[in-house]
Amino acid sequence: MSKSIRHLMARPAPDQAVGSASSTESTTSPPLPAGNPPSPRRTGAARSFGAAWQAQEQARAAADAERDGSVVELDPGLCDPSAIADRVPDTTDAAFDAFVEQIRDEGQRSPALVRPKPGEPGRYEIAYGRRRHRAARILGRPLRAIVRPLSDTELVIAQGSENLARADLSYIERAHFAQNMVRAGVTRDVIAKAMGLQTTHLSSLLSVAEAIPASVLAVIGPAPRIGRPNWLTLADRIKSATPERIDSALASPDLSGKSSNERFAVVLAGLAAAPKVAKRAKAETLKDAKGLKFARVERSTSGVRVTTDEANEPGFGDYLAARLPEILAAYRASKA
Template structure:
């Protein structure tokens, strides 16, 4: 967590001067806090260290807030998630089930961060702590939270800083978060600051997010073990596949009960496998009592084709064509 966000969480809410009229806090984005951009080539060890440091700083800031008495208990029904989603829903998330059980037994260890919701007195908007909020609703417990009057930019940076410290946010969820911010009209420099990214890395995330249609993402879910190369491969398969083939892959019955990673693998396999070529029409040669060929019948899913042999039975084709209305009437009468 950045120094500015830690300070933001720990500071008391500002008080209005006696001669200052009461007003709703502005949500206009202030200038971004100064700071050096992250290195574009952080090693895995550096990223791990950075995430651990941020988690430690967040815990320390939360402890400070707890001592200051600024942690409150809120009815989860009056708390709304940030308008910019960073999670991809997954009904098979066993980790969330374990998270809920942990809160059931041990209570909510760290508070969420919320702000009074602009334009809706008595309601709050969650900067981070969506899973804690969801767990509180399921358990019928209050949400422990720090309330701060955050601007729109401060809300986004706090949400992004929290994401950096979470190991369970998958690659596609980060890409999804970045794209949602772009679609909400957030400036790219603010997004990069919120996510701790260089502009090139942000563009890479957005490229993947834009290449995966919403129905595909909704079906697969967060896929925690799937990284950028595999998502790019899936994007290529989607681009090359016919829409009906994509729909068929997403509706496959074998997806039921699979984990998110397994659903990814199944959809990728369905779009990678070459479709079976349409079978050749079944053909039958018709012969008379003497063994002479007089017609050929070809059956396919599109219909039946009859070709008469004019060499062995001249005029039969015209005769057959002239009798077709009569044959159709007899056929229909037989079905009545």
């Protein structure tokens, strides 16, 4: 969590009642973090360290918020996800089921961060804590949250700061998140800083996101173990496949009951180039005036094959073979 976000969470709540007109006004955006953004190629150890540090910082900020009374309980039905989606839905996500059970048993440990929703008094927009919000709705419990009048830029930075430290956010979800921010009109420099990316890596993420249609992403899901090279391979196959073939791959019965990573493999295999089937030679049966078969002629791109019928015309094959030089000479003479 960046220093600016800790400041957002720790500052006192505004005096105005939540949902009043003043509570929906945009605040001045905090200065974006200075210096070079972290390298996108973080190791698993670095991601784990970042996630642990993020959790520690959130816990500290949440404790401060608890002390100053700024954590409130909200009806989850009044809270809407951010317009910029950062998660790809996956109905087979067993980790989320475990997350719900943990909240059922232990309660919601850390609050979400929301802002009064602009233009809709009494409603809220989630900066982060979308899974906590979803769990609260499933369990029929209020959502514990910190309410702050965030500007659009502050909302994006807060959302991106949490995403940066998530160990479970897949490559395609990061690409999907970046693409959604672009579509929402967020400038690329703000996106890069919010996600801790260099401009070149952001361009790479966006190119992959643009190459994967929404219909394909909806079937596959987040695919947490699938990295950039495999997504690029899938993108290439999508470009060269017909719409009918893509639809067929997405409707494959092999997708049923599979995890998101396995569904990726099924779709990728379904769009693999079909092996070329060698064309069978065209065959023609030759008959004499009485209707007896005396030879079979097969034509292909590589030549002509003549097979004599020794049963109906014994010795004809030897006769033909002996006269091939004579026949060739006559053929050449005809072309002169």
